[in-house]
Structures are given as structure tokens and as C-alpha cells.
Amino acid sequence: DAGVIQSPRHEVTEMGQEVTLRCKPISGHNSLFWYRQTMMRGLELLIYFNNNVPIDDSGMPEDRFSAKMPNASFSTLKIQPSEPRDSAVYFCASSGAGRREQYFGPGTRLTVT
């Protein structure tokens, strides 16, 4: 079975540009999580969805960040406009109904210059 799929794997963009990160969760999983990992702050939960509905977005740093989950097999995390301090590895993870186990994707390494 395919795991969590994220694209792109690497993204380099200039400050001020819009960035869209994509995630396809494991088929049948109904919870989806977006995380950000940096050396300084570690792994931080940004937002999570349950059955395509955003449940907790308290970790989203500011209004420049937005996330959507239009259907059970796709989610996006958008940053507009991007800033150098947004440089990080962004992970998507999914889990099954009533399950604590989260399965992480390989991550997207974002560099904003």
C-alpha cells in the first residue's frame, strides 16, 4: 500500500511568492495533520482535519497560512506571501478512525530566499 504522499519534495521560492504544498493521505484514513519542523522549534502541529473538517488550527502561525481538505484524498497547505522565516520541512500525516497511530509522509523541504 502507498503511504502518505507529499509533493513537491523540495521547493525553493523567493520571498513574497505563493507556495502550495500538497498531501495525499493513506486511503481510508479520516484524520490528516500538517506539521512544520525546524531546528529551532522542533516538530510543531499546524492544523488537523477530521473527516475533511478542520478541527484545530491553533498552530497555524498567522493569516499567511491556510489549509484546505476538499475531499478525503487530498489536502493543501498554502503560504501567501511566503517569508524567509517560513523555511522548514513541512510534514503531512494521516491516521485511521479512532486510531492513535499517525503515518507521516516524506516531507516537503521549503526554502524561501
Next chain:
Amino acid sequence: TQLLEQSPQFLSIQEGENLTVYCNSSSVFSSLQWYRQEPGEGPVLLVTVVTGGEVKKLKRLTFQFGDARKDSSLHITAAQPGDTGLYLCAGDSSGTYKYIFGTGTRLKVLA
């Protein structure tokens, strides 16, 4: 804000040695997880503990959840180079399966 402190932050040991990594918080957790992350990859779940005092073993790895469910430890016996990686603990204090991750322990096992 919950804080999960891990210690040590870095650890470099020789193959065959034993080690223990700690995860501490002032919060009580309904469950706690341990993950291992290798460079360029996402974290991979090793274990979930839910009962205070619970001990789980995974080959050479032993995980313990504190009696008060505020802390946990990971013990590795006879470490091998394949154990090298970033070890992360993650706690759920609300029972909603929303996990907060610890600061991480970066382990390097030298052959």
C-alpha cells in the same frame, strides 16, 4: 503551552553500549508515543503507551510510561549503528489524539 522536554539533546555512543532517553513534562498525558526519524524522512512510530507504569518492549528497545503519566523513558540495549536517528516523544493531554512533540534526542551509534 505544554512542553515536552527530552534529554539528552545529543548522544554519541559506541556500538554495544546501553542508553536511556528521557521525556518529561508537567502535564498529564492520556497517551504518549515514541517515534524515530532518519534524515530526509518523516518520523516513524515505534510505540504508544497509555497506562501509567506501562512497560513495552520492541526487540532491544524498552519503553516505560511514568506512574503519573507525565514522563516516559526509552532504553536501548546493545545499541547498533542502525539505531542512529532522531528520537521524538509525543504526548496527547486532551484525549483527542492531538499529539504535541518533544524537543528530540539525536542519537549517533558509532561502529
